[in-house]
Amino acid sequence: xxxxxxxPKFRILKIGQSMTLQCTQDMNxxxxxxxxxxxxxxxxxxxxxxxxxxxDKGEVPNGxxxxxxxxxxxPLRLELAAPSQTSVYFCASSFRAEAFFGQGTRxxxx
Amino acid sequence: xxxxxxxxxxxxxxxxxxxxxxxTSSSIFNTWLWxxxxxxxxxxxxxxxxxxxxxxxxxxxxxxxGITRKDSFLNxxxxxxxxxxxxFCAGRIxxxxxxxxxxxxxxxxxxxx
Numbered sequence: 596x597x598x599x600x601x602x603p604k605f606r607i608l609k610i611g612q613s614m615t616l617q618c619t620q621d622m623n624x625x626x627x628x629x630x631x632x633x634x635x636x637x638x639x640x641x642x643x644x645x646x647x648x649x650x651d652k653g654e655v656p657n658g659x660x661x662x663x664x665x666x667x668x669x670p671l672r673l674e675l676a677a678p679s680q681t682s683v684y685f686c687a688s689s690f691r692a693e694a695f696f697g698q699g700t701r702x703x704x705x
Numbered sequence: 706x707x708x709x710x711x712x713x714x715x716x717x718x719x720x721x722x723x724x725x726x727x728x729t730s731s732s733i734f735n736t737w738l739w740x741x742x743x744x745x746x747x748x749x750x751x752x753x754x755x756x757x758x759x760x761x762x763x764x765x766x767x768x769x770x771g772i773t774r775k776d777s778f779l780n781x782x783x784x785x786x787x788x789x790x791x792x793f794c795a796g797r798i799x800x801x802x803x804x805x806x807x808x809x810x811x812x813x814x815x816x817x818x
Contacts, residue, residue: 599747628805635810636810637708637793637808637809637810637811638748638793638808640805640806643805653805685747685748687747691736692736692738692753692797692806693738693750693753694738694750694795694806695750696747696748696749697747698745698746698747699745699746699747
């Protein structure tokens with residue numbers, strides 16, 4: 596059972612570079628989420644999607660973009676990386692309230 | 706953004722001791738979830754609660770959905786070294802199509818063998 600798969604696991608970006616964090620799930624869940632986790636700060640919702648073609652902002656959407664062209668995939672795009680985006684990023688999916696998480700992408704912006 | 710009050714922030718206990726942690730909110734929730742996060746990993750669901758007063762166990766873990774629907778508790782009995790990690794509570798306010806969760810800041814648990 597793959598569940599939620601995120602790639603890459605680690606990445607170092609220079610300020611101003613862009614990148615896409617990939618997320619795919621094989622559980623046929625309609626709901627998908629992107630969170631960031633900073634040390635001691637818990638999880639903050641960046642964007643979420645209630646189904647293919649539908650996305651909405653979470654608490655901290657600035658500097659990020661998402662798309663949801665299929666049920667399985669929910670990529671997160673950083674256009675102009677900034678040091679404040681150094682964090683661990685988690686993708687999750689759910690059918691009911693219970694969210695299932697990927698293993699995370701540790702991103703450092705230097 | 707809205708957050709849950711989770712306490713304690715951290716605990717350092719001896720192996721074999723029981724552990725209790727809780728989350729409180731000013732809002733009424735209809736779902737409470739408890740997760741554990743190991744270092745370098747994503748959160749893993751431990752227990753899900755759907756009804757006020759519900760008491761659910763998962764091995765040595767027991768969680769309760771508070772009667773007021775504004776709090777939840779997690780107990781770990783007879784702790785072992787692999788219980789080390791960060792425990793998060795999460796809750797959902799509305800039913801229907803709302804699937805967004807509100808998160809606590811976590812309880813960091815250390816177990817001394």
